[in-house]
Amino acid sequence: MPIDASLVGREFPPTAPYPVTEVKVREFATAIGAPVVEGVVPPTFPIVVAFAAMNDFLADVEADLFRIVHGEQRFAYERPVRPGDVLTATLTVDTLRQIGGNDIIGTSSLITDADGEVVCRTKSTLIHRGETS
Amino acid sequence: MSELTPQQFTVTRADLVRYAGASGDFNPIHYSERVATSVGLPGVIAHGMLTLALATRAVEEWAGGPDRVVEFGAKFTKPVVVPDDDEGVVIDVTGKVTAEDESTRSLSVAVTCDGVGVLGAMKAVVRV
Numbered sequence: 452m453p454i455d456a457s458l459v460g461r462e463f464p465p466t467a468p469y470p471v472t473e474v475k476v477r478e479f480a481t482a483i484g485a486p487v488v489e490g491v492v493p494p495t496f497p498i499v500v501a502f503a504a505m506n507d508f509l510a511d512v513e514a515d516l517f518r519i520v521h522g523e524q525r526f527a528y529e530r531p532v533r534p535g536d537v538l539t540a541t542l543t544v545d546t547l548r549q550i551g552g553n554d555i556i557g558t559s560s561l562i563t564d565a566d567g568e569v570v571c572r573t574k575s576t577l578i579h580r581g582e583t584s
Numbered sequence: 585m586s587e588l589t590p591q592q593f594t595v596t597r598a599d600l601v602r603y604a605g606a607s608g609d610f611n612p613i614h615y616s617e618r619v620a621t622s623v624g625l626p627g628v629i630a631h632g633m634l635t636l637a638l639a640t641r642a643v644e645e646w647a648g649g650p651d652r653v654v655e656f657g658a659k660f661t662k663p664v665v666v667p668d669d670d671e672g673v674v675i676d677v678t679g680k681v682t683a684e685d686e687s688t689r690s691l692s693v694a695v696t697c698d699g700v701g702v703l704g705a706m707k708a709v710v711r712v
Binding site for chain 1: 593599602603605606607608609610611612613619622623624625631632633634636637638640641644649650651653654655656657658659660663
């Protein structure tokens with residue numbers, strides 16, 4: 452089932468506040484083989500929060516995660532993430548195209564801290580593979 | 585230094601399991617051959633974000649630390665198929681400076697697997 456084109460421009464509710472802990476950062480750094488340095492957060496870490504926003508979005512449009520392939524991901528930082536930050540992602544659907552039975556969904560997420568200040572802006576392209584593929 | 589020190593990273597199925605847990609991305613295409621092939625993929629594939637995280641590590645090391653990386657991203661142009669064996673798959677990362685000013689340097693990064701590009705248009709901006 453193609454994704455509804457009227458979603459373009461829609462902003463989804465912010466994700467539940469996500470406390471960044473040293474333990475979680477260490478787990479993430481280890482998973483990407485990065486050195487574990489106290490107080491330092493890998494630059495791809497906000498995907499944890501951005502992914503939560505994407506899951507909320509997929510649930511809302513009733514799309515199956517296993518049909519999703521990540522097409523593109525970009526991050527632009529205002530400041531580095533630190534343990535102790537409490538992050539929230541707010542996802543907006545920017546573009547939607549149908550190509551060969553697949554939906555190409557362009558989204559952006561604003562990652563903000565407990566004070567509502569922007570920490571990072573992310574852009575994701577998600578490819579929703581159609582049932583025929 | 586106008587070029588990244590070329591780096592190689594090995595990715596095994598165990599790495600995918602660890603990354604799934606750490607990132608919260610439990611898409612079964614990253615652990616189930618059956619589901620991956622049912623949606624037309626050649627096999628179990630690495631999380632694009634894991635490949636991007638590895639490539640970004642090369643940039644971080646070159647730049648002098650993760651906090652210096654202010655912008656980065658890429659297209660996931662070709663899936664990285666991770667075989668069900670102990671050897672896994674090898675990802676090669678190279679890169680060069682494309683522009684610089686007083687406070688930042690821009691890099692273009694090439695990420696390949698068996699000589700074929702897996703990330704497209706990977707760029708990064710780092711603080712000097």
